[in-house]
Amino acid sequence: MHLTLEFGGGLELLCDAVKIHDVHVEPPVGSEKMTMRDLLLWVQKNLIKERPEMFIKGDTVRPGVLVLVNDCDWELSGQLDTTLEEKDVVVFISTLHGG
Amino acid sequence: MAEADGKAQKDAGRGGGRLCCICQARKPALKRPKTLQQICRECFYAVFEAEIHEVIVENRLFKPGERIAIGASGGKDSTVLAYVLSELNQRHNYGLDLFLLSVDEGITGYRDDSLETVKRNEMQYGLPLKIVSYKDLYGWTMDEIVKMIGMKNNCTFCGVFRRQALDRGAAMLKVDKLATGHNADDIAETVLLNILRGDIARLSRCTSITTGEDGPIPRCKPFKYTYEKEIVIYPLTPISFYYYFSTECIYSPNAYRGFAREFIKDLERIRPRAILDIIRSGENFRISTSTRMPEQGTCERCGYISSQKWCKACVLLEGLNKGLPKLGIGRTRGPNAEPKQDQMPNGSRSMASKQCGTLDF
Ligand SMILES: [Zn+2]
Ligand SMILES: [Zn+2]
Numbered sequence: 001m002h003l004t005l006e007f008g009g010g011l012e013l014l015c016d017a018v019k020i021h022d023v024h025v026e027p028p029v030g031s032e033k034m035t036m037r038d039l040l041l042w043v044q045k046n047l048i049k050e051r052p053e054m055f056i057k058g059d060t061v062r063p064g065v066l067v068l069v070n071d072c073d074w075e076l077s078g079q080l081d082t083t084l085e086e087k088d089v090v091v092f093i094s095t096l097h098g099g
Numbered sequence: 100m101a102e103a104d105g106k107a108q109k110d111a112g113r114g115g116g117r118l119c120c121i122c123q124a125r126k127p128a129l130k131r132p133k134t135l136q137q138i139c140r141e142c143f144y145a146v147f148e149a150e151i152h153e154v155i156v157e158n159r160l161f162k163p164g165e166r167i168a169i170g171a172s173g174g175k176d177s178t179v180l181a182y183v184l185s186e187l188n189q190r191h192n193y194g195l196d197l198f199l200l201s202v203d204e205g206i207t208g209y210r211d212d213s214l215e216t217v218k219r220n221e222m223q224y225g226l227p228l229k230i231v232s233y234k235d236l237y238g239w240t241m242d243e244i245v246k247m248i249g250m251k252n253n254c255t256f257c258g259v260f261r262r263q264a265l266d267r268g269a270a271m272l273k274v275d276k277l278a279t280g281h282n283a284d285d286i287a288e289t290v291l292l293n294i295l296r297g298d299i300a301r302l303s304r305c306t307s308i309t310t311g312e313d314g315p316i317p318r319c320k321p322f323k324y325t326y327e328k329e330i331v332i333y334p335l336t337p338i339s340f341y342y343y344f345s346t347e348c349i350y351s352p353n354a355y356r357g358f359a360r361e362f363i364k365d366l367e368r369i370r371p372r373a374i375l376d377i378i379r380s381g382e383n384f385r386i387s388t389s390t391r392m393p394e395q396g397t398c399e400r401c402g403y404i405s406s407q408k409w410c411k412a413c414v415l416l417e418g419l420n421k422g423l424p425k426l427g428i429g430r431t432r433g434p435n436a437e438p439k440q441d442q443m444p445n446g447s448r449s450m451a452s453k454q455c456g457t458l459d460f
Contacts, residue, residue: 063364
């Protein structure tokens, strides 16, 4: 599955200062669909190079990190249970610094 | 076209097929933390701007004909504030002359980048920009100060110097008031910190939407009730100002404030109203008559408002220039050894040290 991931608000610094990542991600073995839960694990493993605690807390994003799936607040689509589809655009923005 | 329609349908399915609870017509794009309403992008811009207009009108933040400086750091809050204020000023005929005011602390690789963002705002919104620098005002850049004192108390210096620098910049611009980008999350965090520090005087002051009315330049916070989440989402649009600066100050090891911030964000996740509730509790604290407030005078050295003989910036500068950088940190010694008036019980320790990169109260 092809996805576009965008990191902002300082989170890009955790992944080699690259803001936009075009990636190919496959659903976990034995599953047909890919959820945000799966994507977070994949991002942690493959894109985050330093200070993962700035991005993840427990099994979800750290409070203060906004997530948008196709320009839509993920709180409306089920957060971790949001099902991803081909060519989705997922944006992660930290609200924590820079006044 | 067919593909776009298909995509829209899929997304509608993912969102539960619900419609915006304001217009009942479009697909919702966000959940408002303040009200838990699910609303569409268009309605969001409308209510976001309308609420700020309401806050400005209800609290009489500005008077027609006033000159207003916007404390601009290049970060998200002040960038959005500059945009929204210039929009509302035109839309509702506030009759204000708006200016951008930035402080150059002299931090290589941090402030020079964010000042570029402010310069871009100057062009985009057509607001005149004034930059005041620590080097010009005090003879020291933050880089030089850190070289001398190390990383330990640098936020103290930066906080004291920035506050005064903004006042001086505002005086140079001859403005009537300074508007800052402090948002509801910032204020809730400051309430909490003042409780943790037992700083009663600041606790009652920090929730005021306008402060310093008795001083040279009053300050106001049009975003007092605006959630940080909405300020971050607001520019994520076709509007061309997605551009703001978002890196932590390299000299900002303020872990204590960081924990308070994280605690607020944890609370917000469980109960979004918690942020407004904390502000409300701050507002409801009243100072008991037994707590003496410091009396305001002026600094004998530079004329800045001060409750003591010398203002905090002059004490810190004296230390730097004499090679005694600890002067003015912790228990006060030196020029203020004999207090002019009764000091606050915690007078010399209670300075605000808002994380660098944001403006202090
Ligand atoms: Zn709507
Ligand atoms: Zn002074």
